[in-house]
Amino acid sequence: MSSPLSSLYTELVIEHDKRPLHAGLREPFTSEVHHVNPTCGDEITLRLQLTDGRTRIEDVSYDAVGCAMSRASASIMADLLIGRTTAEVEPVQEHFEAAMRSRGRLAGDEELIGDGIALLGAAKFPARVKCVLMSWKAYQAALVEAQTLGA
Amino acid sequence: MSSPLSSLYTELVIEHDKRPLHAGLREPFTSEVHHVNPTCGDEITLRLQLTDGRTRIEDVSYDAVGCAMSRASASIMADLLIGRTTAEVEPVQEHFEAAMRSRGRLAGDEELIGDGIALLGAAKFPARVKCVLMSWKAYQAALVEAQTLGA
Amino acid sequence: MSAPSREFDVEAIRADFPILTRMLDPDTPMIYLDGGATSQRPRQVIDAEVSYLYSDNAAVKRGAHRMAGLATDAYEGARERIAEFIGAPSPDEVVFTKNATEALNLVAHSLGSGDASTPPRLRVREGDEILVTEMEHHANLVPWQELARRTGATLRWIPVADDFTLDLTDLDSLVTERTKVIAFTHQSNVLGTLNPVGRLVEAARGVGALTVLDAAQSAPHMPFDVAELGVDLVALSGHKMLGPTGIGVLWGRYELLEQMPPFLTGGSMIELVDMERSTFAEPPARFEAGTPPISQAVGLAAACDYLDALGMEQIAAHEKALTQQALAGLAGIDGVRIIGPALSAERSGAVSFDVAGRHPHDVGQVLDSLGIEVRVGHHCAWPLHRRFGVHGTTRASFSVHTTAAEVDAFVDGVAHTIDFFGSLS
Amino acid sequence: MSAPSREFDVEAIRADFPILTRMLDPDTPMIYLDGGATSQRPRQVIDAEVSYLYSDNAAVKRGAHRMAGLATDAYEGARERIAEFIGAPSPDEVVFTKNATEALNLVAHSLGSGDASTPPRLRVREGDEILVTEMEHHANLVPWQELARRTGATLRWIPVADDFTLDLTDLDSLVTERTKVIAFTHQSNVLGTLNPVGRLVEAARGVGALTVLDAAQSAPHMPFDVAELGVDLVALSGHKMLGPTGIGVLWGRYELLEQMPPFLTGGSMIELVDMERSTFAEPPARFEAGTPPISQAVGLAAACDYLDALGMEQIAAHEKALTQQALAGLAGIDGVRIIGPALSAERSGAVSFDVAGRHPHDVGQVLDSLGIEVRVGHHCAWPLHRRFGVHGTTRASFSVHTTAAEVDAFVDGVAHTIDFFGSLS
Ligand SMILES: Cc1ncc(COP(=O)(O)O)c(C=O)c1O
């Protein structure tokens, strides 16, 4: 097997793909969004439950149809988000996106992005970057919706 | 002066351009058509007067705006048509068109097309063939109109 | 048309495609099995375009100078060549567009132009029906949805049966006196299925409906003759037939084109223009607003020369053999389900499949690591994928330059992919 | 952006254009003064396209394999390069079309799509007004006539004054609360006149109308920056800026593009498709249905590199000097009337003129016999020609590769033409 491929399908990715964390759609939720990747038809429905004046992420639940990368990404993301404040999560998201879009130039800070580090192999495969980022885009949209709904 | 140019602007062409025969719009007429060359904006209004059960061309009158070639062609055509039967004219038109479209391969039969021979220099200039044929197209359309009107 | 060569020498053909020697990384030669998305171009096509640009380039139609004459000859000569290639009775029936998608949009917009002087047969209005099929590429579906939305017409469709062919059981009730257009693909870009053109043309004629054929996937791969097919309008893409991007073709019967209102408007498609209104030129000029894809037309004509020199019968036979090989190979792999007819006799060389439990992106990724370039996703035929309960498929498509060894590598690659993911579990 | 070279070395530039050494017949070198219709292409542009085709060609966006990645990078890289060239804040504001004509049609059709969910500002309806000018190219006139016809809106226009500039006397009454769009050319392709963009933008803003700029003739010849111009939408053609045919550009402010309904529909512009309806992708994808002009985008990016390396300021200065030379030369010839501003400071290097008593076809023919390739006719601006009482004009247009000696030859050629016809009388 050529090495870039194993850098993509790491053990952690395979593990998250097979046994995704926090999967399924749960109640209650502050907002719900549905995102599609029109090039491949992948879909995610994501629910975000905020508490403490809409600053703390109490739950992220989702239903994701997609490739191993996109499913693993949703699982890793949910695990990173749950229990933190939206403010705490901001630098995580920024750093993760920057690393994913860096085409491999940014190594990624494990302190910040945790298991997300296992997804960075995809940064060298431009077509896969979208797969990985879809769940994060959905989170972002759900957050905007939750916060404007509350305003 | 390069020789293709003088083959185009022959003395006869210049003569017909300056003093066009049968020019102007006259009454009576069986049919009238208006033709435009959309690429250059040249225009001709042509009236056809048929007699003898619409078989004989009694008059062709016209108002032509265009380049030397197109004006000369209208003049030469009117002179060729007037006084003949539409049947007599058919082979003239066919031969003239064929020669004009031959890119110079067909020499042209002076017996048939008379002064039309002076226009054949344009056959080597594809962009000018349309100029020369515009009046003939107008005649053809006027003929069709005159004959369907009569039917 | 050049006489086709007697034997099909794939190695000689490959020498005409410089890109085929490309390495994806130092150890991985490229195996390009995505001609269904876009074909590679032989040197002859590129050379024709470059040599036009280095010697005859100018604006067409509008100029009187000699360069304009040379450019116009090149452009109109290309139109004649393409007319000949598709069996069009006259080059005036060949309209150059930017791709097959524009050709189909042109028809849909022209039929919905709302110009009151257009004959009723060529006007889609409220209450009318447009019939498509469930296997259409989005290019032959969305423009009709939009036409229906704009006009108030109703879109209906012929379903696809479990055997991957059109289900014509209810054809008689789907085609009604209200049907104005039947638009369908000649060959599915996913299933490979070849549709029964004659049957649909007959149904359309029975009610005076127009037939619009999407031939983007068929014309490059088999003998193709618009006159024999009996349809009214046909759309093609240059880049799928060894030609350039940026050019497509709409063919239409002249008597229809002549009555159809224009779509794109602007220079070179007019008759008379004043500030308030304009009248329009005869076809094909009426449908070619603005500066057309000139060098691309020259390239496309060279592609027709190239295809004809190989022989369309021979190309079809070559690709059919490869398809058979691929189908047989995939049939032997557990967990692979072919989405399309199992017999090569009923289909073209676009072979789509599903790998149980594996997303096509992941399948494509492993194949790519082996240098095998196949397409993954819904291939712009989303409803068709839904019909078969899959989110996407992996598709290999075969071309004039594909070898039996490449097909073997592909089949082995699919087996390897399944092993790869199995080993990770 | 590459640093512009200090001096403008026309001979070195000419060496980049192989076609310029072409002979029209054994004694007649070609003098190409028709860049206003279509420009010639430097070797660098052709090489960029060919090298893309020989190493990276594949379908963009749709594929996950490495070749598709390379092709997508090339295509999206070209979008970034063009965004930079025109000063667009984001590449997502750059839509590739087939030519400037399609870009203008796209806007006119999108505004008239009739989609009820579109904000009123982006919907042209009955009673609305569309304002154009009397000097428009048909490409920026006929699509608006057709939009008016389809929607019941009214087309109005700003007249052209005797000094060949827009007559803005009645601007305040021409721009009303009903005005939805002001569409105008940056630089007339006939007169050479540069229009007062700022003034028109201000008038449009006053009533909330959109501004659509036809920059087909300006962007290739001067520093051009959409952000500075302040307009809302801009149309460009690749083939007029040393790039390929088959590609044009629509630039638009993202917040407008985002709200505009699609025009052409099909693959790659959708979000979700089912048989009954579809939703659409974000811009620019929303406006790029089907396979785009991929290699042509690569060529166009190379053309931007080439122009920037010469320097747009330097190009403008070079062409201005030639224009001045031509205007001065023609002014000395009896019977020649310039149709356009007499001072080079107010205009570009498109010099149109009338020769008393001589049809432009005849003028062009004599010039062509001398190898001088100029354009004749109404240059797709028929109403403008009527305005000045001429059926057509003869137009010379100057490019980066035009030399002072060529302009001399042109001026001498015009004098010779008049003598030639004089001698025949
Ligand atoms: C001012 C102007 N606008 C628009 C166009 C149309 O450009 P194209 O033919 O490339 O669409 C042209 C060129 O003919 C032009 O000169």
Ligand SMILES: Cc1ncc(COP(=O)(O)O)c(C=O)c1O
């Ligand atoms: C069946 C079919 N129709 C239409 C198209 C659209 O072709 P293009 O993208 O060249 O417009 C394609 C190609 O994607 C196709 O496969």
